[in-house]
Amino acid sequence: MSELKRFTREEIQNRNSKQDAVFIIDNEVYNVTSFLDDHPGGHEVLLNVAGKDASEDFDDVGHSSDAKDLMKKYRIGELVDEDKVELKKRHFNWEEYNKENSKNSFISSWKFPVVLGLLMTVLYTYLFG
Numbered sequence: 342m343s344e345l346k347r348f349t350r351e352e353i354q355n356r357n358s359k360q361d362a363v364f365i366i367d368n369e370v371y372n373v374t375s376f377l378d379d380h381p382g383g384h385e386v387l388l389n390v391a392g393k394d395a396s397e398d399f400d401d402v403g404h405s406s407d408a409k410d411l412m413k414k415y416r417i418g419e420l421v422d423e424d425k426v427e428l429k430k431r432h433f434n435w436e437e438y439n440k441e442n443s444k445n446s447f448i449s450s451w452k453f454p455v456v457l458g459l460l461m462t463v464l465y466t467y468l469f470g
């Protein structure tokens with residue numbers, strides 16, 4: 342495998358031909374020239390995004406983990422720090438979810454109906470007992 346390089350977005354923007362097809366996915370730079378004819382999604386989609394940031398298009402397709410493994414083979418480097426973007430969180434964050442949810446946990450947990458039931462019993466006994 343060749344040495345990994347740092348690229349600017351500007352350097353990549355003209356590399357959009359069949360002879361030299363390079364794009365960016367998640368701040369990493371891929372040279373897919375030799376992959377064009379082998380891509381199961383066809384060479385046209387790859388050429389459409391060559392020279393550009395293909396992160397969203399790549400993600401929209403919902404590529405398999407096999408595809409994500411395969412792309413390592415075509416990685417030639419990454420963007421220089423100044424050209425990097427902050428990556429969107431794509432994976433579901435259970436920690437955040439639980440933290441959010443614990444705010445209303447009293448109402449939604451089993452405790453609320455039990456306490457309500459006890460209160461009603463006491464009230465009923467007091468009024469009609």
Ligand code: HEM
Nearest residue numbers: 371381382386387390395398399402404405408411412415
């Ligand atoms: C190095 C980068 C890429 C690799 C290694 C790759 C690999 C693959 C593989 C293995 C598949 C077969 C389905 C799967 O396993 O998910 C696939 C399908 C596909 N890919 Fe890619 N892909 C790359 C980049 C892209 C990009 C940038 C786009 C869009 C611009 C794209 C669009 C598609 C489409 C449309 C399909 C067909 C999906 C279908 O028929 O259901 N791919 N790709």
